[in-house]
Amino acid sequence: MDLLFANDRRGEWPDSWYAATAAPMPRLPALEGTVRADVCVVGGGYTGLSAALHLAERGFRTVLLEAHRVGFGASGRNGGQVGTGQRLDQDELEKIGGKAEARRLWDIAEEAKALVRDLIARHDMPCRFRPGIVHACRSQSEVDHARRAADKLARDYGYDRIEPLDREALRAILPSEAYCGGDIDRGAGHVHPLNLAIGLAQAAMGAGAVLHEGSHVTGIERGRLVRVRTARGMVEADQVVLAANGYLGGLAPEVAARVMPINNFILATEPLGDRRDQVLREDVAVADTKFVVNYWRLSEDGRLLFGGGESYGYRFPDVRRTVTGPMLQVYPDLKDIRIDHAWGGTLAITMSRLPCFLRVAPNILSASGYSGHGVAMAVMAGRLMAEALAGRAERFDVMARLPTPRFPGGRAGRTPLLVLAMTWFALRDRLGF
Numbered sequence: 001m002d003l004l005f006a007n008d009r010r011g012e013w014p015d016s017w018y019a020a021t022a023a024p025m026p027r028l029p030a031l032e033g034t035v036r037a038d039v040c041v042v043g044g045g046y047t048g049l050s051a052a053l054h055l056a057e058r059g060f061r062t063v064l065l066e067a068h069r070v071g072f073g074a075s076g077r078n079g080g081q082v083g084t085g086q087r088l089d090q091d092e093l094e095k096i097g098g099k100a101e102a103r104r105l106w107d108i109a110e111e112a113k114a115l116v117r118d119l120i121a122r123h124d125m126p127c128r129f130r131p132g133i134v135h136a137c138r139s140q141s142e143v144d145h146a147r148r149a150a151d152k153l154a155r156d157y158g159y160d161r162i163e164p165l166d167r168e169a170l171r172a173i174l175p176s177e178a179y180c181g182g183d184i185d186r187g188a189g190h191v192h193p194l195n196l197a198i199g200l201a202q203a204a205m206g207a208g209a210v211l212h213e214g215s216h217v218t219g220i221e222r223g224r225l226v227r228v229r230t231a232r233g234m235v236e237a238d239q240v241v242l243a244a245n246g247y248l249g250g251l252a253p254e255v256a257a258r259v260m261p262i263n264n265f266i267l268a269t270e271p272l273g274d275r276r277d278q279v280l281r282e283d284v285a286v287a288d289t290k291f292v293v294n295y296w297r298l299s300e301d302g303r304l305l306f307g308g309g310e311s312y313g314y315r316f317p318d319v320r321r322t323v324t325g326p327m328l329q330v331y332p333d334l335k336d337i338r339i340d341h342a343w344g345g346t347l348a349i350t351m352s353r354l355p356c357f358l359r360v361a362p363n364i365l366s367a368s369g370y371s372g373h374g375v376a377m378a379v380m381a382g383r384l385m386a387e388a389l390a391g392r393a394e395r396f397d398v399m400a401r402l403p404t405p406r407f408p409g410g411r412a413g414r415t416p417l418l419v420l421a422m423t424w425f426a427l428r429d430r431l432g433f
Contacts, residue, residue, distance in 0.1 A: 003261055003346055004067050004216065004247050006314040011068050011214050013076060016343040017268035017299060018194035023126030025070070025198045030214035031233035037063040039389060040228045040237035042217050042251070045075035046375065047367055048243030049200035050382025056207035058390050063235050064209060065228065067216035071197030073247055077345030078375065079266065079295045079307045080193040081133055081285045082116050084185050085109045087353045087373040089149055090157065096403065104398045106157055112380035113188065119379070125199025132284030133188040136170065136179040142289050143181035150183055161187030173282050178330050190285040190297050193375065220251055222361050239389050242366035246348035252366060257406040258356045259348045259369040263316055266307040267323045268299065268341040269334070276302050278333060293372065294326050303340070316344040347372060350404045355381070357399035365389065365396070369404065
């Protein structure tokens with residue numbers, strides 16, 4: 001079974017609040033016949049769209065192939081949080097690669113946030129960057145860790161946008177009994193994720209890139225000239241960008257060994273009206289410290305958009321049931337609220353929870369496996385791959401040096417092993433560890 005077609009209507013966005021409020025985006029024609037390009041981009045999410053934009057701006061003849069619609073995958077379904085830093089804390093990155101390398105990774109991550117804000121403004125995209133992400137901690141030890149991390153970022157990296165919150169300060173923003181405190185990062189933020197993808201697609205086309213929807217890539221023939229095949233056409237390209245993330249399938253076994261798809265879920269309530277202050281008292285996003293993270297924010301029309309729960313098979317479970325439980329643990333008073341939308345999506349993780357940047361062949365680059373921290377980094381990945389294909393690979397190589405070991409058991413054995421591990425961590429979550 002192909003994840004691209006396991007849960008969704010062919011050529012359609014899922015029935016989500018994002019799709020219901022998406023900016024106008026005409027369907028783009030499927031690839032027909034054989035075309036020639038300098039670069040072929042496989043995948044129409046943030047990574048691929050950003051790569052297409054930055055390549056076209058550099059003068060490359062760029063053709064992008066998307067199996068369904070631009071923003072179809074995780075890019076159009078996620079929680080919309082534009083987070084600070086890499087997926088791991090800076091002290092962990094310092095242990096992995098030393099302080100100088102950790103500083104390079106920090107600078108790339110800070111540029112990633114700035115890039116999202118700049119692209120939205122420069123291209124007048126149909127979304128806006130809304131500042132503020134709260135990190136909600138379930139124990140005092142986690143609150144203490146958050147304070148130490150904020151102190152370190154201010155002291156060693158000059159980042160002073162994070163404010164620690166004790167229980168009462170957190171409850172002034174987030175009125176729930178579920179948390180002991182945390183922090184708020186005023187330098188991070190949140191966006192309408194599908195409209196960001198649509199904005200990137202429009203910007204890429206405006207720069208001269210050619211985008212094809214309904215063009216499922218069925219095979220890639222490597223060589224000095226790479227042939228990328230679909231059911232009705234082929235792109236012959238000097239270079240290729242693989243940007244399909246959890247939907248890459250068997251197109252690149254080297255990537256699939258290190259990057260595993262998992263499913264995550266979100267629901268949207270009815271508009272809360274006067275009850276919105278029972279959920280959030282500022283226009284910020286929230287993520288908590290559970291291993292299977294809960295994350296939420298208010299939509300522009302006052303709905304609670306709440307994400308939580310994971311699955312590891314090809315088929316989605318009952319999404320409403322999967323997410324309603326975690327939501328009511330945080331907000332038990334919402335048990336009478338109506339759910340208007342519920343949807344799932346496939347993202348991708350790595351063993352190290354660090355993104356996988358890989359030179360698959362001398363003329364094929366890949367970036368994926370953002371592990372739930374991909375809105376800013378995926379957009380940045382497109383820029384870094386464009387730089388590398390233009391002959392400036394220094395920053396791509398910084399990301400490629402991050403450890404992304406292969407999952408044990410190969411593609412067949414990795415899912416049962418992951419389910420076993422995730423079940424253990426989910427049990428810890430329920431027991432409050």
